[in-house]
Amino acid sequence: MRRLAGAWPGPCPRAGSDSVGAMPDSGYPWPISTTRLDNGLRVVVSEDRTAPAVAVNLWYDVGSRHEPSGQTGFAHLFEHLMFEGSLHVAKTEHMKLVQGAGGSLNATTNPDRTNYFETVPAEHLELALWLEADRMGGLVPALTQETLDNQRDVVKNERRQRYENVPYGDAWLRLLPLLYPPGHPYHHATIGSMADLNAADLATFQAFHQTYYAPNNAVLTVVGDTTTEEVVALAEKYFGAIPPRSEIPPAPDGRVVPATGVPMAETVVTDVPAPRVYVAHRTYPFGTPGYDVLTVLATVLGSGRGSRLYQRLADGERIAQPDLVGAYGVDLAHGPAPLIATATARPGVSGERLAAGLAEVVDELATVPVTAAELARAKALLATAWWRQMSTVDGRADALGRYATQFGDPATVAERLPAWLSVTAEQITEAATEVLVADDRVTLTYQPEEKP
């Protein structure tokens, strides 16, 4: 749930001794230090003096998977409230102070977690840490009904703008309940329902903060023009007095979703310009060897003009719009993550024909072995994508926060790229055989409504 547009570029030093074309030893050739404060806050620092900027990133281990029934959308709405002032920061001041320091800032919420981040010229590091500490430790006294009402309206407009007012905008909202059963933490979408948002009351949000926004439920990462000593001293100074919370309730366990053995299909007839099909499967949790295989598989299947979907549906049979075919995994770590493949029909092609074509290409991952050229192409694209994320201080900070939060050690970030590059064609066939079976498939089809 991006609040503001913006992608941040940054520097990227040489990786390893020779080339990334060869197998690199590490996907993270920068120093990493981790320090745990007495209150449980983990402080991760990665020094890089290339540019006079620092990225500050906080991962809170709370997302929409923690929301009980009737409170969907609360984690994300709460993220908005975190920008509206805290004990020593007046309403509207947070954004003004960061932008007035020359910084970029944003926050996102997804099913797994919530992250808050700013990149600022290096001399404003202390300001950024002060602001983050004040809203971690002092949000509740500043939270008012007026602020809640205003941001509830903003979020409802976000929902209209991103999901309701655009063709196919609600695909993700429809896919999740088809993929995950009621009660599963991924059953509902992060944006939540209008009814739940309308029912949100102030006390619930005060309790939400007290429950989850504790130092021992967060990772603070700083990457860029600073040192571990400086960051740890500042973290101690600003965050050190915030008390930990002894019991943080876990989200429901969603690691195992039994195969249904029954394909799920939904057809939506609505105001869309052409038929579109989504095929989705539950796969493996992000961070597991199985998901590394899935990541390469998704790239073989649906990234670029050399991918199977493009070659077969856009170029070969020419039943799909060239710019609108693709496949990707959604990197969720607390349950079997979804793989989604999609195509949109060329004029004159029916939704049924397109769905059959899409299913056939997905099925063939289990029967037609991936060639050496397909594998090399996918790995080259993934390597560039990896180094592109690592080329920015903010990209690196977010990755370190993720690996510290989800896997307990930020240094494990270095293992991901080598793991992708060691995936074999046989593993892809095995994964396809295991998790892409037609009997356990979700198919969502949009059909244009007949115009009078």
Next chain:
Amino acid sequence: MSLIADRPGPGAARPYRFPQVLRRSIAGGQVVAAHLPGQNLAVAVLLLDAGAGREPVGSEGLGGVLAKALEEGTAQRDATAYALAIEALGTELVTGLDWDSFQASVQVPVERLGAAVELLAEAVRTPKLDPEDVRRVRDDEATALRMDWANPGPRADAVLRADLFGADNRWGRPMYGDPGSVAGLDAEDVTVFHSEWFIRPGTLVVAGDLDRIDLDALAAAAFAGTAGGPVDRGSAIEVPLRGDRRIILVDRPGSVQSTLRLGHSAPHRAHPDHVPISLAGTVLGGAFTSRLNHLIREVRGYTYGIRGEFASSRRFGRFGVSSGVQTAVTAPALVESVGEIARTQAGGVTEDELAVARSWRAGQLSVELQSPRAIAGALTTLVVHDLPDDYHARLRESLLAADVAQVSAAAASYLHPESLTLVVEGDAAVIRDDLVATGLGDVIDHPGSS
């Protein structure tokens, strides 16, 4: 618990520097490069004077179709072989165009840059352009635009542009064309446009570790077989302001939001007041903390976001505001937006607001201009607008030096609330009466818009 109450001040400022810029004339073309020592990724952009401004009136979208057709096979290999060859290097061929230029680029690990630029040049200079392929690409592009135009926004943008600049001018029509203009293109139009504009050498922009990059070899590949020189790029276009403010209503039945596109013409990019004009735009609508976003989102809750800014190309410019607001509050959102523009025009900016705007814009140079892709984009700006190597350093200084009087004067001179065109794309049956009642101007129903 004791949080620290006092806000810390800044530490010692670290020096800002833009990377060293190298300009060379090699193999009949120009190379502009930035040295990024230690960078593992590298970006190359071939920049051609073949932007949308070069398309003939009636052929809008020509450049977009040509860009896609470049990948449908070359003199050396077919489309599939080309895709596999370039993607095996870890990049796709990324194409883009704006009013002033056409760009084709690659982004790869640095040791693969030579091979990637060879493939880039192969597609740009020697595409097959088989007429049957071109017609298919054209149809796909027309469909892609039709899909895009099913979203709120593109129709409103086109209506605003036509009203500001006149639909009989190329710059009064959509930059990427519309579904109809693209469907009407001939394969031969595409071939002719290629031979006229894509064979000239142009400029190769490179951002990466130059110690590991052979610029001579890149230039030899990029400029091989090219001919022809620069062509006059035309002078700034005088665009008269509208005498009366008006509302143009574009019907989108059932829409749960109304899309707002407000604007009037403004100075072109080389105007001497460029910096104060852009800072006035930042205070009014260019940042999250700007006046418009504060009022319409943070105080009223009418929208997820609203932006306003001055945008300019070599020959023309415009001031524009865009947002999506809940249908029920369309009229008040419009009234308050126009009110905020008028207030800024009449009263100027405050020192507090300007302090945030100039620090933000200056700081963004250190924060944003770091990756090879971003640096290449900055070099492209130097080339397209004939700016000196130290432009970004000077820009930082002039942003920080701009004072309230200068920026308020720019707001007074270049904002024209009485001349705005107010395009509203939404459910006409629900909002029309409210719009009339605002008294902001005549309400004109856009013909054939549902």
